[in-house]
Amino acid sequence: MKALVIGGGGREHALAWKLLESPRIQEVMCVPGNGGTATLPGCRNLGLALDDFEGIARVALVNNLSLVIVGPEQPLAEGIADYLRAQGIKVFGPSQAGAQIEASKAWAKALMKEAGIPTAESAVFTDAESAIAYLETQNIPIVVKADGLAAGKGVTVAHSFDDAVGAIRAAFEGKFGTAGSRIVIEAYLTGQEASVLAVTDGDTILPLMPAQDHKQIGEGDTGPNTGGMGAYAPTPIVSPEILDKVQERILQPAIAYLNQQNIDYCGVLYAGLMISPAGDPYVIEFNCRFGDPETQVVLPLLDTPLEDILTACIERRLANLLPIRWKAASSVCVVAAAGGYPDEYTKGMPVTGLDAAAAKGAIVFHAGTRLKGSQLQASGGRVLGVTALGETFDSALETAYEAIAEIKFETLYYRRDIGFRVR
Ligand code: AMP
Numbered sequence: 554m555k556a557l558v559i560g561g562g563g564r565e566h567a568l569a570w571k572l573l574e575s576p577r578i579q580e581v582m583c584v585p586g587n588g589g590t591a592t593l594p595g596c597r598n599l600g601l602a603l604d605d606f607e608g609i610a611r612v613a614l615v616n617n618l619s620l621v622i623v624g625p626e627q628p629l630a631e632g633i634a635d636y637l638r639a640q641g642i643k644v645f646g647p648s649q650a651g652a653q654i655e656a657s658k659a660w661a662k663a664l665m666k667e668a669g670i671p672t673a674e675s676a677v678f679t680d681a682e683s684a685i686a687y688l689e690t691q692n693i694p695i696v697v698k699a700d701g702l703a704a705g706k707g708v709t710v711a712h713s714f715d716d717a718v719g720a721i722r723a724a725f726e727g728k729f730g731t732a733g734s735r736i737v738i739e740a741y742l743t744g745q746e747a748s749v750l751a752v753t754d755g756d757t758i759l760p761l762m763p764a765q766d767h768k769q770i771g772e773g774d775t776g777p778n779t780g781g782m783g784a785y786a787p788t789p790i791v792s793p794e795i796l797d798k799v800q801e802r803i804l805q806p807a808i809a810y811l812n813q814q815n816i817d818y819c820g821v822l823y824a825g826l827m828i829s830p831a832g833d834p835y836v837i838e839f840n841c842r843f844g845d846p847e848t849q850v851v852l853p854l855l856d857t858p859l860e861d862i863l864t865a866c867i868e869r870r871l872a873n874l875l876p877i878r879w880k881a882a883s884s885v886c887v888v889a890a891a892g893g894y895p896d897e898y899t900k901g902m903p904v905t906g907l908d909a910a911a912a913k914g915a916i917v918f919h920a921g922t923r924l925k926g927s928q929l930q931a932s933g934g935r936v937l938g939v940t941a942l943g944e945t946f947d948s949a950l951e952t953a954y955e956a957i958a959e960i961k962f963e964t965l966y967y968r969r970d971i972g973f974r975v976r
Pocket residue numbers: 673696705708710739740741742743746768778825837838
């Protein structure tokens with residue numbers, strides 16, 4: 554089997570690495586990939602752009618690929634899965650209609666309301682005056698969200714009325730482009746956040762190992778949001794009882810609703826959850842793809858070959874594959890970021906110490922690296938995801954930190970408190 558992974562972050566490196574664990578996978582291609590996928594044995598990067606659907610289709614057809622996996626939300630929201638599927642290519646990733654679950658928060662909220670999925674009270678606005686009038690009737694804190702894709706920056710948790718007004722005005726003044734021409738104002742939820750990534754063939758939906766990530770740049774979960782500074786799985790906050798509630802109250806109703814709308818959803822449905830102090834899960838957001846860095850901790854725990862699961866989804870026979878097998882282990886990822894991230898950051902610094910990190914027992918996933926000749930350079934805000942498995946959470950954490958201490962590049966920053974909620 555030959556597969557193609559679309560995207561160039563840590564998630565895509567982890568997908569390619571996991572696929573290549575299986576002796577049945579002869580080759581993985583990546584578009585555009587990164588320094589990690591370029592140096593992974595059995596993997597190669599193709600010089601194609603993410604939005605070159607035609608070029609990607611050609612590669613898939615010429616190489617008779619068994620599987621195309623779409624990593625990021627942008628191409629899914631632009632309809633890459635429909636485009637490839639129409640040419641008979643086997644794609645893991647939802648259609649453009651299905652990807653609305655992430656690409657439009659207003660659409661996702663309407664789905665949740667109609668399907669009876671627990672989530673915060675909310676309202677949708679297309680102008681500042683009515684949004685502010687609504688705000689006056691609500692409690693603070695409150696959450697203001699740009700409707701469309703805003704690279705993780707479209708959400709403001711406002712702790713004062715004035716901050717909320719500022720966020721509303723900023724959105725309608727074009728801070729997020731067209732993504733902010735419609736906003737969702739949502740009640741503030743308390744509890745602990747968790748990520749449940751579920752795979753689905755459109756009928757059956759299967760939650761993977763629950764994970765937690767640390768979205769904020771600073772220790773103690775402070776400072777601006779990032780794509781994620783570290784993650785771990787499994788997480789004790791999502792007990793088996795809570796995972797059953799997630800399946801019954803959230804994942805199954807979501808798939809049933811999508812079916813009702815004639816949306817064939819094959820791919821990942823990622824539920825970003827708030828677990829209330831009483832142990833009830835509420836949806837903060839849905840994503841239409843694998844999470845990053847969550848994928849970097851979830852996939853190494855998987856014992857069933859990844860291509861079996863993805864192929865079963867594409868062939869609409871996931872139910873026949875169950876149950877899938879997991880390693881009895883814990884997994885922790887600590888992200889090595891470039892100084893300045895999530896604002897402007899430095900690039901081009903040589904990155905060393907990967908072999909030494911691997912010798913400590915870690916798997917080093919590349920998130921933002923490139924090969925310049927034979928030199929590995931930082932090329933993104935999140936540079937590496939240093940992941941370790943252990944029999945216990947503590948041993949995985951210890952290995953991840955021992956390994957990341959070996960990594961060297963100028964301006965390197967990482968959080969020293971990943972997993973503090975568990976310890
Ligand atoms: P999102 O991009 O929708 O995941 O939102 C980014 C972050 O904002 C989340 O990870 C939460 O920390 C926070 N957030 C979003 N919605 C809410 C909410 N209704 N209540 C509390 N925090 C929220």
